[in-house]
Amino acid sequence: MRTAFTDLVGTTQPLVGFSRSPGVVAEVSRAGGLGVLAATAYRPDELDAQLTWIEQRTGGAPYGVDLLVPAGTSDAATDQRRRIPQQHWDFVAELLARHDLDPARLRAAPGADSTAHAIAPGGVDELLDVTFAHPVALVANALGPPPPSMVERAHAVGVVVAALVGRREHAERQLAAGVDVLVAQGTEAGGHTGSIATMVLTPEIVALADDVPVLAAGGIASGEQLAAALALGAAGAWCGSVWLATREDITPDPVKRKLLAAGSHGTVRSRTRTGKPARQLRSAWHDAWEAPGAPEPLAMPLQVLLAKDAWAVIDGAAAAGHAGAQELESFFVGQVVGGLAELRPTADVVAGMLADCATRLRALAGLVDVPTG
Amino acid sequence: MRTAFTDLVGTTQPLVGFSRSPGVVAEVSRAGGLGVLAATAYRPDELDAQLTWIEQRTGGAPYGVDLLVPAGTSDAATDQRRRIPQQHWDFVAELLARHDLDPARLRAAPGADSTAHAIAPGGVDELLDVTFAHPVALVANALGPPPPSMVERAHAVGVVVAALVGRREHAERQLAAGVDVLVAQGTEAGGHTGSIATMVLTPEIVALADDVPVLAAGGIASGEQLAAALALGAAGAWCGSVWLATREDITPDPVKRKLLAAGSHGTVRSRTRTGKPARQLRSAWHDAWEAPGAPEPLAMPLQVLLAKDAWAVIDGAAAAGHAGAQELESFFVGQVVGGLAELRPTADVVAGMLADCATRLRALAGLVDVPTG
Structure with missing residues (x-):
């Protein structure tokens, strides 16, 4: 299935497999989708090794990396840990x-160590260095608008920048920051998420995004749900939870x-x-x-x-x-x-979702061609 | 568009217009959908007058009535009001x-008076008497399983019974109570609603409902969202909020x-x-x-x-x-x-949703017929 998203990132299918498991990422990309590695918990040397492993598995198929680059964090990791109140410990x-x-x-x-490293500003720069040294097709910033340096570096090497948004105002900020793909993430999604459901959020973000492709995220783990995402105007689906039930996770x-x-x-x-x-x-x-x-x-x-x-x-x-x-x-x-x-093989999950989506879309076409009296 | 739901209730379109406004109900039914009157705030004589008015407007097109029949309410209305603590007043x-x-x-x-009347058991029986004296196509119970007497009386006169459900366990109880249509209502819906989003709840309820038609509710106010509901396996959509922006509301x-x-x-x-x-x-x-x-x-x-x-x-x-x-x-x-x-005329909202839905479904069919390399 060809969409504005598949044209942009060079995949054959409008399906993103977002996962912290390198095996899932590789298998989704091998199956025609775009595997995206959740890389917030890695040190730079670990990330380098994982991306190299993914490339060896996928043989040149596009894949992506998701980093967590929060705004306003300035303490070093050890200082941050000392600020936790005794009451909470x-x-x-x-x-x-x-x-x-x-x-x-x-x-x-x-x-705590690797996470504290990744979410400190210095750590993020090192992770970006590693990321852009690899032939990634897409980078995403898990929370908030990406810093200008991330967008500039990505665009300089032809990497697509994606960002997750939970409401209209987020999308406006992300578009102003220069992102190339918006991920409209509904409240039903796992992980950091807002309060607006995918059914409502997706068309709202599509309407304001103009020619920027929008992926739907949240509530999508089957071919029928992928078909629904496309019906809402999304150029594909960004799926995370479904991979937790794979053998590679x-x-x-x-x-x-x-x-x-x-x-x-x-x-x-x-x-x-x-x-x-x-x-x-x-x-x-x-x-x-x-x-x-x-x-x-x-x-x-x-x-x-x-x-x-x-x-x-x-x-x-x-x-x-x-x-x-x-x-x-x-x-x-x-x-x-x-x-x-x-638990199923990731490749079977991808193939099943794509086949079921196509079957459902063909059945729906029959619905509008039948005379309704 | 013909579905298992339209076959059951005798409409030409798989779209329910749920509203407390008789004008909305009549216009949705005139436009090929099924208007359903939210009748919880009426006294029996008022309900009788409204249903008569709707029938005069629709000229025999199917319509329905939604009542609120809670389990376990036994006090008279005046006694109920005395039980409100002084702290809350x-x-x-x-x-x-x-x-x-x-x-x-x-x-x-x-x-408070008419509501207290409607939600007292005696008041409900009177409202059912009025309802079944009219040629309604469908009755719904807004909260919880309908009492056996409601299902028996409806089936005795060929009226379809619908029920709203917010999670799997509700649907199992409603099916056991003998309802003919399940409305899978996602958390994004207005009014009484659960925590599970339409995107997730709809296919889950469809899977357990066997041959009982399921409508999707929550997050549906456009043709694209109606198309998404159908993609999720629903036999139509139950819409409420969209009618608040009509002239008849x-x-x-x-x-x-x-x-x-x-x-x-x-x-x-x-x-x-x-x-x-x-x-x-x-x-x-x-x-x-x-x-x-x-x-x-x-x-x-x-x-x-x-x-x-x-x-x-x-x-x-x-x-x-x-x-x-x-x-x-x-x-x-x-x-x-x-x-x-x-604010738009209800008839325009219905026509626009149906046209946009058909357009989107045809476009999606093109997506699966195009070679994707």
Whole structure:
């Protein structure tokens, strides 16, 4: 299926596979879509190795990289971590203890370092250096408008810049910043997301974007949902959650089991994992932060560091079968989680979505050609 | 466009116009869709007069009626009103006073009576008597499964029973109750609604409904959004908010002006107007109920009565140009409010949606027939 987006990035299909798993990224690109690596948790040398691995797998098919470049972060990582109030450390320590996890391991946890590096300004520049040294087709900035340097560097080497938007005003700022693709992300999406649903947001962003292609994100994990995105005027779909149910995804098994068992009502849009509203699987973690007396979540990046340290404890124990850790376990996922029931090869997911989309679009064409009396 | 829904109810188009405005209902049915009157605020004699008027306008075209039949309400209306705590009367009185409205008018307001009648069990039976004495094609129950007597009476006279559902478990209960049409209502919808978006909920309900037709509701106010609903597997769309921007709609002008000016982020899903989560235009009313020290909203029907009494004061003053009342003014509306910009004839809205839907479906068919390399 050829659209303004496929023409721009050089793919054969209007489907983006956004994932932190390099294997998913490679398989989506091999199958005709555009794999986009969520690269916020990598050090520069790790990112370089992952991009090299992806290129070896895809044999020249286009792929992309998503970075997190927040505005206004100026502290070094170690300073940021010291700014977390004692009340918040105590709250999380008590929460872990209530679930029979050792709170003493919290401050000793190694989870925060690479993230703190990536979201510090110096770290981002290094990640951009690595990114632009590779033949990427697209770079995206996960939160807010990309800095001018990112847009200039991308355009200088012919790389398409994409940006996620949750409402009209975001899109206006992104267009002013010079982005080439807008991703209209509905509230049903996993991760950082706004309050407006994909069904409403997509045509609104399409209407103001003129000739800038718009992808729909949020609520898209099947061919029928891809067809709906195209019906809304999108030039393709940006999918994230659906890949969590693939064999190539690196999410730990205890999380995957919870994802496959969850219903579509099992998510919550919460500030408790990053400091900004992000949709994730609801667990005992979220119940605790909503209980009377719980502190307000901190701003980004402090809440990221606090939650990362907690998750270093939770993930390790959950992997060993610890019941309390499994109650707390969670991950970023959209409302499509209710439709994820088994692990499949990424290539099969892509092929199935494209085939089902084509079948549905042909059936709908028959609907308008039939006389209706 | 012929679907399983149009075959069932005898319309030529898979579009429902749900409205409290009899003029909208009649015009939607005249234009080939199914007008459905929201009849919760009528006394039996008023409902009889409105249905007679609709039939005279539509000349035999199918139409429907939506009633509110809650389970478990047993008090008489006057007793219900006495159960509202003094704290809540005081809170609303102070809120009105802060907006320069006379709080003494609150308890004297006439707004609650017809609603209290409609949601009392005896009142519902009378409304059903009136409804089934008219040649309605469809009855719907706005909240929860219809009582067995409603389904039996409808089926005995060949009337289709529809029910709104916000998640899988609701749909299972409605199917067990014998309903003939499920309306999958996404969180972006106006009025009482759940948390799952239309994009996710619709295919989930379609998958479990077998041969029971499913309509999509929430986020649908254009032909492209109707096309998306059909792509998701719906047999049509159930639209409510879009009719608020028609000439036939009876919503007071001060509310209409706010609706036409609002953006898609301007709604809130709140318990403060009925006691159950309902999406509505955010105003100073909602800000006040979310402020520290505000009481928790009451359960239905007590919060309905409290808010109705307040709105009798607010509507009257807002119509006279009172600034404080205009700040508080609000109405039930979905996120599509951001796309409502001017008042149009209902017939034009229907014709435009159907034409745009057909155009989009034909364009999408071209997408899958073009070789993609």
